[in-house]
Amino acid sequence: MSDFDLALWSFPVLLLLIFLRFPIALAMLLVGFFGTWMVTGSPMMMLAQLKSLTYSTFSQYSFSIIPLFLLMGQFATLSGMSASLFRAAEGFLGHRKGGMAMSAIGACAGFGAICGSSLATAATMGQVALPELRRYGYPNTLATGALAAGGTLGILIPPSVILVIYAILAEQNIAKLFVAAIGPGILAALGYMIAVAVWVRVSPNSAALAPRVPWGERLKMLAGIWPVLVIFVAVVGGIYLGIFTPTEAAAVGAAGTGVAALFSGQMSWKTFSQSVYSTAASTAMIFMIVLGAGIYNSFLALTQLPQETAAWVSMQDLSPWIVLAVVLVMYLAFGCIMDSLSMVLVTVPIIYPIMITLDFGMSFDDFGLWFGVLVLIVVEVGLITPPVGMNLFIINNMARDVPISETFRGALPFVLTDIVRVVILTLFPALTLGLVWAIY
Amino acid sequence: QDVTLRLHQFLPPQAPLPAHVIKPWAESIEEASDGRIEIQHFDAMALGGTPPSLMDQARDGVVDISMTLTGYTPGRFPRSEVFELPFMMTSPVATSLAFWDLVESDLQESEFKDVHVLGAWVHGPGLVHSRDGVTSLEDMQGLKLRGPTRVINDLLAELGATPVGMPLPGIPEALSTGVIDATVIPWEVTPSIRLAELLDNHTEFGGDRALYTAAIVMVMNKRSYDNLPDDLKAIIDEQSGAKLSQLAAEVMWEYDAPGRKIAEDAGNTIVTLDEAEVARWQQAALPVVDRWVAEMDGKGIDGMALIDQAQGLIKKNETE
Amino acid sequence: MYALLSRLAELIARGMALLGGLALVALVVMTCVSITGRALIPVGLQPVKGDFELISIGMGFAVFAFLPWGLYARAHATVDLFLTRFPARVNRVIDLLSDLAFLGVAVVMAWRLWLGMLDKKSYYETTLILQFDMWQAYALALVGAVAFALVAAFCVLRSARALAGYAEEAGHV
Numbered sequence: 040m041s042d043f044d045l046a047l048w049s050f051p052v053l054l055l056l057i058f059l060r061f062p063i064a065l066a067m068l069l070v071g072f073f074g075t076w077m078v079t080g081s082p083m084m085m086l087a088q089l090k091s092l093t094y095s096t097f098s099q100y101s102f103s104i105i106p107l108f109l110l111m112g113q114f115a116t117l118s119g120m121s122a123s124l125f126r127a128a129e130g131f132l133g134h135r136k137g138g139m140a141m142s143a144i145g146a147c148a149g150f151g152a153i154c155g156s157s158l159a160t161a162a163t164m165g166q167v168a169l170p171e172l173r174r175y176g177y178p179n180t181l182a183t184g185a186l187a188a189g190g191t192l193g194i195l196i197p198p199s200v201i202l203v204i205y206a207i208l209a210e211q212n213i214a215k216l217f218v219a220a221i222g223p224g225i226l227a228a229l230g231y232m233i234a235v236a237v238w239v240r241v242s243p244n245s246a247a248l249a250p251r252v253p254w255g256e257r258l259k260m261l262a263g264i265w266p267v268l269v270i271f272v273a274v275v276g277g278i279y280l281g282i283f284t285p286t287e288a289a290a291v292g293a294a295g296t297g298v299a300a301l302f303s304g305q306m307s308w309k310t311f312s313q314s315v316y317s318t319a320a321s322t323a324m325i326f327m328i329v330l331g332a333g334i335y336n337s338f339l340a341l342t343q344l345p346q347e348t349a350a351w352v353s354m355q356d357l358s359p360w361i362v363l364a365v366v367l368v369m370y371l372a373f374g375c376i377m378d379s380l381s382m383v384l385v386t387v388p389i390i391y392p393i394m395i396t397l398d399f400g401m402s403f404d405d406f407g408l409w410f411g412v413l414v415l416i417v418v419e420v421g422l423i424t425p426p427v428g429m430n431l432f433i434i435n436n437m438a439r440d441v442p443i444s445e446t447f448r449g450a451l452p453f454v455l456t457d458i459v460r461v462v463i464l465t466l467f468p469a470l471t472l473g474l475v476w477a478i479y
Numbered sequence: 480q481d482v483t484l485r486l487h488q489f490l491p492p493q494a495p496l497p498a499h500v501i502k503p504w505a506e507s508i509e510e511a512s513d514g515r516i517e518i519q520h521f522d523a524m525a526l527g528g529t530p531p532s533l534m535d536q537a538r539d540g541v542v543d544i545s546m547t548l549t550g551y552t553p554g555r556f557p558r559s560e561v562f563e564l565p566f567m568m569t570s571p572v573a574t575s576l577a578f579w580d581l582v583e584s585d586l587q588e589s590e591f592k593d594v595h596v597l598g599a600w601v602h603g604p605g606l607v608h609s610r611d612g613v614t615s616l617e618d619m620q621g622l623k624l625r626g627p628t629r630v631i632n633d634l635l636a637e638l639g640a641t642p643v644g645m646p647l648p649g650i651p652e653a654l655s656t657g658v659i660d661a662t663v664i665p666w667e668v669t670p671s672i673r674l675a676e677l678l679d680n681h682t683e684f685g686g687d688r689a690l691y692t693a694a695i696v697m698v699m700n701k702r703s704y705d706n707l708p709d710d711l712k713a714i715i716d717e718q719s720g721a722k723l724s725q726l727a728a729e730v731m732w733e734y735d736a737p738g739r740k741i742a743e744d745a746g747n748t749i750v751t752l753d754e755a756e757v758a759r760w761q762q763a764a765l766p767v768v769d770r771w772v773a774e775m776d777g778k779g780i781d782g783m784a785l786i787d788q789a790q791g792l793i794k795k796n797e798t799e
Numbered sequence: 800m801y802a803l804l805s806r807l808a809e810l811i812a813r814g815m816a817l818l819g820g821l822a823l824v825a826l827v828v829m830t831c832v833s834i835t836g837r838a839l840i841p842v843g844l845q846p847v848k849g850d851f852e853l854i855s856i857g858m859g860f861a862v863f864a865f866l867p868w869g870l871y872a873r874a875h876a877t878v879d880l881f882l883t884r885f886p887a888r889v890n891r892v893i894d895l896l897s898d899l900a901f902l903g904v905a906v907v908m909a910w911r912l913w914l915g916m917l918d919k920k921s922y923y924e925t926t927l928i929l930q931f932d933m934w935q936a937y938a939l940a941l942v943g944a945v946a947f948a949l950v951a952a953f954c955v956l957r958s959a960r961a962l963a964g965y966a967e968e969a970g971h972v
């Protein structure tokens with residue numbers, strides 16, 4: 040078997056292990072390790088590499104942003120800001136038809152501005168908003184679907200752990216990527232609200248309306264969420280206003296949400312340690328995948344498969360738009376069963392070098408930002424598509440009397456708006472890049 | 480073909496060193512061996528790990544050949560640091576040949592004893608690139624700078640600046656976010672990080688001595704080399720050593736010009752400090768050299784003698 | 800006996816995670832101090848010397864320290880498409896196999912990290928600015944790697960017992 044065949048065969052083996060429910064990190068690590076062994080004829084190459092590879096991977100400065108953003112999300116959860124966000128959104132939207140569901144989405148968007156993770160956003164906002172939605176008589180489908188979808192705003196609106204990982208893998212400027220994602224993130228929140236508005240009109244229901252809140256009251260509620268604004272401006276603003284690096288911004292964000300949690304009275308040794316355990320679990324998961332993907336990708340590089348594939352693709356004279364469409368659809372399909380973080384970690388090092396050989400009539404930098412935002416959206420859809428959608432599980436778990444099938448159905452209209460948004464952003468790159476051009 | 484050698488390095492394939500030194504060098508070996516040697520290129524850390532691990536990758540046989548900066552592993556190659564001392568370098572080519580001479584006579588048996596050194600060279604004159612301009616020693620005060628090597632960071636601190644340690648790819652982001660105000664690198668590297676777009680001022684040093692340079696080596700796994708039949712060894716020897724080191728130094732120096740041209744075309748200010756001003760810098764750098772000598776003494780190395788030896792070798796190669 | 804081991808493994812996993820968490824908090828504080836110092840250079844303050852290196856060293860320690868808890872809490876991402884479709888016994892076998900593989904990975908990781916540390920020590924490698932000994936940074940990481948291997952050994956036992964039909968312990972996450 041040639042090295043090239045070996046690399047080709049590694050894909051089905053990897054997929055088999057993953058579908059057998061082996062942890063994704065472990066599957067890649069093992070296939071990469073034994074693949075390298077087969078190419079070089081001895082385990083020594085990999086073993087020698089491992090003397091410094093684990094330490095240099097885990098201590099890489101650019102990756103240290105990830106645990107810090109995770110910790111920031113945990114502290115934001117403790118800070119009680121989710122409740123004030125929901126109150127403020129309710130004050131503005133609650134009296135409309137479907138207003139409480141829209142408020143939940145608006146509050147998710149606000150929470151997303153200080154939290155870099157979808158799961159944390161879904162879990163936190165679900166706890167606050169789900170009981171309210173049900174109290175007001177929203178159907179289970181809409182209530183759970185809206186919150187699961189709203190949770191994805193945690194990642195779609197910067198700061199965002201997935202964007203950070205994409206930026207590192209594709210060597211993109213994190214600050215510009217965050218700026219590029221702001222417009223599409225707001226579009227996502229609007230799209231979800233429109234989905235709610237259409238839903239409550241197409242399928243009438245008995246959900247009650249909240250009383251109209253006078254403007255004075257509304258402004259007071261808005262004033263109650265100032266810590267969110269301060270932290271968002273400090274973190275995302277601080278990065279491109281020239282005060283600190285993204286990693287430092289994550290540290291500032293963790294400090295800010297930590298202080299907010301302290302002042303809210305929610306920070307105790309017990310809640311602090313729970314925040315640390317959650318951070319530890321997610322960090323361990325992500326870094327093991329980073330390590331596994333690194334070992335698997337170096338095995339592929341050794342066989343020269345990526346170089347030859349990229350050369351082959353550029354010789355085929357394919358329409359770049361068709362290739363892009365195929366890639367995006369593939370992400371959507373894999374997203375049904377795979378976790379979004381792992382998908383980015385596994386695929387971007389392989390797919391991105393191929394994509395940049397295609398000509399979309401824009402500069403390398405612009406392409407990197409635009410493609411990153413598109414990938415971000417298609418992998419995030421995976422969180423709310425059956426059969427495996429983490430946000431659906433988290434929200435459904437909070438409403439134990441609701442069958443999962445109802446949550447699945449509730450999420451579908453939101454998935455539809457996601458797909459419409461991907462098409463729009465693909466056809467009009469300026470929607471993503473405009474703000475970047477304006478600022479830089 | 481008889482042997483396949485894997486060559487791993489950290490620069491992207493289109494950079495001057497891979498494109499105009501490493502690949503032509505590999506081709507000349509492949510040709511001279513009638514295809515019995517094949518060299519596979521893995522650019523931009525494709526085989527994994529970080530640039531500081533390249534030396535160990537060659538030593539341990541993870542790859543057969545690697546290229547790296549000795550400064551990536553501070554403390555490990557103290558003797559090579561002699562060429563990185565402030566105002567040590569005159570002509571980059573003569574300095575590279577002196578470095579190679581020292582490798583052949585001493586360093587191969589001392590700090591490079593675990594690998595087979597194929598080439599040893601230095602890059603073109605390093606200079607200061609800054610946002611607000613550096614026209615005198617005093618402008619260094621309070622400046623946040625990214626420095627490439629241990630000795631240069633010590634120098635920057637000595638001059639009153641705040642050295643920030645970060646990898647080369649981090650420079651654009653750090654500059655655009657104000658984490659650093661300036662950086663020292665040679666012209667040749669500036670296009671790859673689009674430095675001329677990020678700041679407006681460049682400070683060159685007049686006279687015949689450069690502010691600093693950095694030592695670069697290409698090394699081969701000892702066993703991979705020893706296992707070669709004698710005729711293939713001879714082919715590699717023929718293309719390497721002083722020949723490779725000279726070519727690398729010439730190419731790197733030559734590619735300073737396009738980097739400088741980009742800055743000129745961008746309308747940036749390029750000032751050249753006159754010899755009187757440079758003399759002040761040299762004076763200010765003396766404590767750094769003294770500290771280095773004391774440190775070498777602590778490691779059982781006669782630092783003063785090494786400096787004399789290095790200067791002698793540079794002079795010798797200049798006149799040749 | 801198993802209950803004792805289980806408590807011990809949990810103690811190690813939680814203890815290391817908390818140590819890593821405290822390191823993370825320390826880095827957050829250090830970074831805030833450093834940013835302040837950098838912003839106030841004009842009035843004579845200084846950023847923390849070698850702040851980037853400190854983050855790198857501290858984060859290396861924290862990530863290794865988080866590994867035991869990640870495994871103990873079964874935090875690693877899997878594709879659960881067939882989870883409910885496989886018979887329970889098949890799932891138990893897969894759990895055991897993947898925990899065995901993790902044990903192998905953890906042992907190799909700790910062993911190689913140990914050798915890497917000896918390399919750094921024998922070459923006197925340091926960091927760029929602080930000239931902090933690299934072998935000490937590796938030693939910090941090694942603490943987490945060894946704990947990871949110990950907890951991985953317990954996880955194999957845990958899966959083996961589950962396969963043999965023992966009920967899971969109350970403390971199980």
Ligand code: NA
Nearest residue numbers: 151193196198
């Ligand atoms: Na976010």
Ligand code: NA
Nearest residue numbers: 375421424427
């Ligand atoms: Na899914």
